[in-house]
Structure formats: structure tokens, C-alpha cells
Amino acid sequence: GFNEDNLLLFRLKPQQAGYEDERLTKFYQQLFARLDHLPGVSSATFGSVPLIADDNLLNDVLLPGETEGTAQSHDTNRQIARENYFETMQIPLLRGRGFSAQDDQHAQRVAVVSNAFAREFFPGQEVLGKHVTIIDGKRDVEIVGVVADAKYMTQREEIKPLLYTPWQQESAEIDEMNFV
Numbered sequence: 001g002f003n004e005d006n007l008l009l010f011r012l013k014p015q016q017a018g019y020e021d022e023r024l025t026k027f028y029q030q031l032f033a034r035l036d037h038l039p040g041v042s043s044a045t046f047g048s049v050p051l052i053a054d055d056n057l058l059n060d061v062l063l064p065g066e067t068e069g070t071a072q073s074h075d076t077n078r079q080i081a082r083e084n085y086f087e088t089m090q091i092p093l094l095r096g097r098g099f100s101a102q103d104d105q106h107a108q109r110v111a112v113v114s115n116a117f118a119r120e121f122f123p124g125q126e127v128l129g130k131h132v133t134i135i136d137g138k139r140d141v142e143i144v145g146v147v148a149d150a151k152y153m154t155q156r157e158e159i160k161p162l163l164y165t166p167w168q169q170e171s172a173e174i175d176e177m178n179f180v
Contacts, residue, residue, distance in 0.1 A: 009050065013176035021171060028167070028177070035179075046167070048080035050178040054153050061163065062133040063121055074121060076161040077152045078134075080170045086112070086147055088180060096128045096145035106170035117161035123151070124129035134163070137172070142166065171179040 012031075017028045028046075035044035049057050057078045079139050083099040085091075094115060102108055111132070118127040131142050141163075149159045167174060 004052075007180055010179050011137065012179065013051070015175065024174065025040070025168065025171065043084060043088040045082040045085045046177040046179045048120050048167075048170075048174065048177060049078075049152070051089075052151060052153070052155060053178075056153050059163065060135045062135060063122075064131060066133075068135065074161075076117060076121075076163045079121060079152075079162065080165045080167050080173055081164050082167055085164070089150070089178055091150050092148040094146045094148060096143075098147075099164075099166040101168075102165040105171060107169070109139055109141045109169050111141040112126045112147055112164040112165065113143055114149050114162035114164075115146055116149050116158075116159045117163060118146050120161050132163075134165075 014024060014027050014114050032044060035041060049055055057080070058075055059078045061074045062068065062078055063074060065109075079085075081093075081099070083101055083103065087099045092135055096112070098112060099110070113127060121127075121132075122130060127143050127146060130141065131140055147164070150162070151157060152160065152162060167177075
């Protein structure tokens with residue numbers, strides 16, 4: 001589901017050095033300005049969850065028209081990611097769009113979903129333009145893109161629904177980040 005050739009992986013937790021809020025965002029932006037231009041680096045990105053590391057960020061979502069009191073559980077894996085995440089990991093965009101630098105805290109909240117998410121929660125429907133609510137934090141997001149399915153926790157797992165959100169809209173959720 002993603003290209004694992006020639007990857008360098010590392011994890012950072014800048015909060016331990018006192019970076020928070022705007023300073024944290026600026027730290028990551030400055031770091032990528034350097035990483036993106038290192039000799040031999042074709043692309044650098046990060047996500048909140050390291051892939052194929054038996055780790056996850058699991059959230060329940062509400063589908064259109066549902067409320068917490070009436071909805072059944074719609075557990076989905078989640079990844080908070082940089083705007084070039086899909087290109088770097090070579091996860092194909094199937095329709096719609098990926099993230100951009102403009103998807104920040106001032107923009108409408110957006111999400112990209114895996115094909116499995118679209119099939120399971122919106123069977124036979126067009127998912128682009130639909131809104132779902134991430135129950136943790138009560139955040140409404142508009143689905144703007146669909147990407148190919150990718151393994152998340154282990155190589156042998158069954159493909160599960162996956163919801164991606166842009167890192168600049170998730171400042172309260174960012175803790176340590178996993179770089180690729």
C-alpha cells in the first residue's frame with residue numbers, strides 16, 4: 001500500500017524541549033525547510049502514527065445525520081499527516097485532492113479517506129463533499145479526497161477504514177511525530 005524502499009524513519013517529540021502551539025508549528029516548518037533540501041532526500045514527510053509498527057490512533061466518527069446518542073460505532077484508524085504525505089509514501093490519490101499548505105487552522109477542516117473507509121461507511125455513494133464528525137474533540141471535517149488502501153499496523157492485518165487529517169489543523173492533537 002505504500003513504498004517502503006529507501007526509507008529513513010525517525011521520531012521527534014519537540015514538546016520535551018518546550019515547543020508548543022505556534023512555536024511547534026514553526027519548528028516543524030523550519031525543520032522541513034531543511035530536510036526537503038538535504039542532498040539525497042527526494043521527499044520528507046511525517047505522520048502521527050508510524051506505519052507497520054503495531055501502533056494506531058483509533059477514533060470513532062459520526063456519519064451525516066447521526067448523533068452520539070443514536071449512532072452505532074464507526075471506529076476508524078486515523079493518521080495526522082503533512083501535506084505531501086501521500087506523494088512521499090506513494091499512496092495513490094484515487095479521486096478528489098490531497099492536502100495543501102493552505103489546509104491550516106484558518107481553513108475549513110478537511111479529511112482524506114482510504115478507499116476502505118469510503119466503501120464501508122458510504123457504500124454506493126460518492127464520499128467527496130460528505131462531512132463526518134470526529135467524536136474525540138467534536139470536529140466536523142469535509143472529505144476532500146480518497147486514496148488507495150494501505151496497511152496501517154501490521155503487514156498481515158485486514159485492511160481497515162482510515163481517515164487522514166492535515167497536521168496544521170490538528171495542533172491540539174500533535175504530540176510526537178514520525179518522520180519518513
